[in-house]
Amino acid sequence: MTLDVVTLLTEIADIGRDPVRGGYSRHVYEPAELELREWFRRTSAGLGLEVETDRNGNIWAHWGPRGDGTIAIGSHLDSVPGGGAYDGPLGVASSLAAVSALMEEGFVPARPVTVAAFGEEEGSRFGIACLGSKLMTGALPGAKVAALVDEAGVTYAEACRADGIDPAGLGRDEERLASLAAFVELHVEQGIGLADLEAPVAVASSILAHGRWRLVFSGEGNHAGATRMRDRRDPVAAMAAAVLAAQRIASAHDGADSARATIGRLVPIPGGTNVIASRVDAWLDVRGDTDPQTRALLEEILSASHAAAQEHGCTLEVTEESYVSTVNFDPDLQQRLVGALGGVPVLATGAGHDAGILAAEVPTAMLFTRNPTGVSHSPYETATDEDCRAGAKALTEIVRLLASEPRR
Ligand SMILES: [Zn+2]
Secondary structure: OOOOHHHHHHHOOOOOEOOOOOOEOOOOOOHHHHHHHHHHHHHHHHOOOEEEEOOOOOEEEEEOOOOOOEEEEEEEOOOOOOEOOOOOHHHHHHHHHHHHHHHHOOOOOOOOEEEEEEOOOOOOOOOOOOHHHHHHHOOOOHHHHHOOEOOOOOEHHHHHHHHOOOHHHOOOOHHHHHHEEEEEEEEEOOOOHHHHHOOOEEEEEEEOEEEEEEEEEEOOOEEOOOOOHHHOOOHHHHHHHHHHHHHHHHHHOHHHOOOEEEEEEEEEEOOOOOEEOOEEEEEEEEEEOOHHHHHHHHHHHHHHHHHHHHHOOOEEEEEEEEEEOOEEOOHHHHHHHHHHOOOOOEEEEOOOOHHHHHOOOOOEEEEEEOOOOOOOOOOOOOOOHHHHHHHHHHHHHHHHHHHHOOOO
């Protein structure tokens, strides 16, 4: 029986719902995400795929014998806090649907095909995105990841044991990387490019350069009633000025439609209504078309933030938590995908993906399924059933194309 992508998503529709934020909170190695992992293993095994969990917590479902020249497809199962139903699971479900459609019609792949579910793509629990693919490629050392700590004080090393992962084995997976001939990730679009073009499916051209910085504004904690305005050193006021500066500066840089700056997370300390905070931690997310553009944008925002700190008698400390250069997907693979799909649109994306990490090692491509509102990382993220099926069908054609070529 052919698996339908919409039915597959319905099967997991009740797993990890977030009663407070709405949508889903499916964080790596927590019960909901573990349940999704079991669902993926069970569904893959039901198709006759051989399921394997690698030493970095990524799950692979192999069609046919494993070996060199493997065509990999897939995405991730975890979500941001209060995320949508499609970011991640759509790619995994579309991959299972594609394999099952090809099996059903009796297609025999000329090379190994595998469906991947990468671990901790969003970075929601341990703060760093694409941990599974970064571990696999060695972009992050195993020891560094093992020592990461979540908000409850649990280390990655402790957490990964929940899915039977031995933290001692974390790290670059040379053998697996060498076996992959291509990786194609289907993902719900996280913008309105396809809605604007009135097309259901696109091929990705590139991922914007992207970094995260931690900004710590320190001032003087004091009494909200007893401290005169002119005597204050209020880090919340400094931070607020920095937020507005980031917005103003990025908007002025937006000529190429790709400059983005966001402060979406703030932690005032101690965080009392009648207390002037002593410190605020803020996280700045900056993206741009190219590295120089992104760095220039960052420098401008940081200089405005330092000025804001000074103006309010505070200090500012900045730490780079992550930075990923612009990723240009494999041009040859991109062209073949566009050809096979009859000339679909080609779009850049501002969102990071495991495909962006793997692209450094393996010819990599992405497909996007239309998102009618462009909203993502939100309970309101959506895609129509018809478009989900069109995406799965496109992925089916891509697997047919790539897996038909004999290994060289
Ligand atoms: Zn995603």
